[in-house]
Amino acid sequence: IAHEIKNPLTPIQLSAQRLRRKYLGSFSGDDLVFDDCTNLIVKQVDELKNLVNEFSNFARMPASNPTPNQLNDVISEALRLYQEGHKEITFVFDPDSSMPVFNLDRDQIKRAVINLLDNAVSAVSNDGEIKISSSYNQTLKMAVFSVSDNGSGIPPEDKPRLFEPYFSTKKSGTGLGLAIVSTIISDHNGYIRVKDNVPKGTAFIIELPVSQDKLNT
Structure with a gap:
């Protein structure tokens, strides 16, 4: 289904881009309708492609x-991507x-961190702060890391459904980012929970068992 949806999106986007290249210069500075509409088509197609990719990735986890x-x-590694792309936000590790x-699946854990950072970036303003910390509990043989922000926070009534x-x-959310994180952490026999950050914002805490044995899949 994802393939069938994506097939017509590329020619739609290419056609809009071609129209912009050929005719954009023909309109006066006051006539912004053509520019606005074709630009909107290009951007919305990109959003649709991303949406379809998210659905496809979740289904084929x-x-x-x-x-x-x-x-x-x-x-x-994941954090560096955001430090370069969001210089207006303070990142602390x-x-x-x-x-x-x-033992952990490097690609999947990186994807989980990226999804959590995506969430945090969406929650903070331009002068916001996002902090990641890690710790190791030697007694419990548990690795813990958290991603916290000083954004607007999450209403209490929404928290029970966050990972659905x-x-x-x-x-503009697909509702799959945190569901993917939850699936990845569960596949590692770990746990994820959310709580209010103090004095404001949200914190996600992830616990992963430390083992040299092959994890359950």
């Missing part, structure tokens, strides 16, 4: 393939230097 990795490195190497597929608090 691969089984975890855990290998020995350093969690702090995976978090840093407080890693636990005692974090051991343990297709539930979103954002107007």
Whole structure:
């Protein structure tokens, strides 16, 4: 179904872009209708493509393939993408230097971090702050990391449904970002929970068991 939906989107977008290249210069500066409409078509097609990709990725979520990795490195790799793209936001990473190497699916955990960062970026203003911290509980053999922001927060009535597929608090959200995170963490036999950040905002806490054994898939 995703393939059938995406097939007509590319020619629609290319046609709008071609119209812009050929005719945009023919309109006077006061006539913005053509510019606005064709630009809107191009942007909306991009949003539709992203939406279809999210649905497709969720439906085809691969089984975890855990290998020995350093969690702090995976978090840093994901965080760098956002530090470059959102220089107006302050990003802070407080890693636990005692974090051991343990079995995790590097690509999936990175994707989970990216989805959580996406959520946080959407919640904060231009001068907002997003903080990631990691810690290792040697007694419980548990790796913990959190992603917190100082944004507007999440209403109490929405929290129980945050990890449900297709539930979103954002107007343009697919409702799959946090559902994907929850699935990834569950596949690693871990836990995810949400709480209010103090003094404001939201914090997501993820707990992953540290083991050298093959994880359940």
